[in-house]
Amino acid sequence: MTQHSNNVSSNNVGSDDFSGNRVSGSNAGSDNLDVVIVGGGAAGLNAALVLARARRRVALLDSGEPRNAPAVHMHGFLSRDGMPPADLRAAGRAEIERYGGDLIDGRVESVERIERLAGTVRGFVVRLAGGRALRARRIVMATGLRDELPAIPGVRERWGRDVLHCPYCHGYEVADQPIGVIADQPLALHQALLLRQWSHDVVYFAHGADVSADAREQLAARGIRVVEGQVGGLVVGDDDRLAGVGMADGRVVPRAAVFVPPRFIPNDALLTGLGCEKDAAGFVVTDASGRTSVPGVWAAGNVADPRAQVITAAGQGSAAAIALNGDLLEEDVDREVHDHRRALAVSP
Template sequence: MPGRASWTAMSEMTQSFDVVVIGGGAAGLSGALMLGRARRSVLVIDGGDPRNAPAAGVHGFLGHDGLAPAALLEAGRAEVRGYGVEVVDGRVSAAAPVDGGFAVDLEDGRRFGARRLLVATGLADELPDVDGLRERWGRDVLHCPYCHGWEVRDEPLGVLGTGQWSFHQVLLLRQWSADLTLFLHTAPAPTDEQAEQLRARGIAVVAGEVAAIETVDDRISGVRMGSGELVPRKALAVLTRLVARTAPLAGLGLRAVPDAHGIGERIEADATGRTTVPGVWVAGNVGDLMAQVVGAADQGARAGAMINADLVEEDTRDAVAAYRGTPVGAARE
């Protein structure tokens, strides 16, 4: 692992930090909080477009249930700043190794240096191409019943089929409502076993592709089929394709790989968030597509602690080298 950046590389940067955190959601801010409390110099760079922005509240996060996503992030920013962490608004255009660490470039031309990186850029939801679906996303078009199922309990609900996992989703959603319809759309026809399970749970199945989502008074009123039929529903669940946000990180050598469950692409990392690229950790949905907010926060805190431990090892090697009269950095070659 390279050590501190050389003077030449550092002189080209606006400022350098022990750790730069790319992404200021629950995962990134939790990592920054842990590192700030460890008295590390930390910069959080946030693009301001959290995945859960359309949602009315964060759920399943003990002590914060129902809190607006923006309020959670505002409180998190205030907390990390209390420990000396710097938070800047901006979008990363590129990140790459330099002599002694990493350089992180922003779209506005600023460049920051870091000894270590924590990537918490989250993921993007790729929705099926159905008219009206995107406009209702995060409101009454839902993804996770644990996050939003309570809010639509006992309503007439639908599941938009996109693949085999849609059968699991519709059976799961049955816990929240007995009035449930599976719209096959692009999902395969159910097997005999699946069809029996659906009938046993009283779940209706509608074949054919969905053409549009209809609304009345700013709320879903029904699902319009390609045949023209309108099936009244109050909310719709859909499994999106989940893709880690990695476009600006290609220079680091980080590449998204298919998730083992076939639901999208993520960055591979170990249980602590350490990636295959030395000096780079990930936390949250960028490495764990199914993590909820509370899980992302936990991963950020864990990665922050591991990054600090890694820096402690490096600081100790440098201190021993200096104590012995060896030039700093030589012990790492």
């Protein structure tokens, strides 16, 4: 996503925008909304569902590029264990539409703040590829992250099949099989020790990294073999299944599944373009509800929390929606009290 730097003044928006007046029925065709949610994964879908049920005017913008697209099934989601990720997305979209929420397929190019005097946030303009602009009182960013994988031949091609990243997501499915862990990231040591719970045959591929004496002792105590040297690529059998890990020196270590901890890169260009603060790990700072350092902007799911699984991201979307609705309520009440006092002042 590209964050444009052009500014938008309050003069670009009519005086009745961001009024918060709710209209019944679908939002279809309305570009003046209470909330725009960017991202159509579990976090964004659940935020949209809660807000639509709260009768807020909400639109969910989805570029159609889910992180878990390579995965055949998702796991660890109560009542949805084993469901294909695409089916969860389809079910969520249908539920949002049932409550009158808008679903807009497209890529967001920029999000810009509209300010009142003294820097008070009045709302946001969200611009999509193709030129359409949506105006909203609040924003939820649920744009996720991308997995940066090591440049090992075969890893990207088999990602989500027999090259995996999360033991809690996929460990049960490869239980009691020969498993390998490639040490491309520091998390690999923890993963190797953890995966011993699922298989008695775990191999730790050092991949050129230094393995400390303490780490070697832990691995040995868990019955995990260390293979030294650089990994050259993955070996695939005639049945299109992983057969082993090929070393740069020609050795092949038979394995049925390989875990590769990726480097997590948040899709946060829109958030940083708005000025949201980031922590030392490079992720946007939020409070427990997902509120960022920029007024009116919430973040939910992997864009702010790399550890969030599908069920966690969905919960974060719900929490953000409830907190955001409370924020809108305070604004609505303040405005209504002001209007009420004005009406009393002019009444005969």
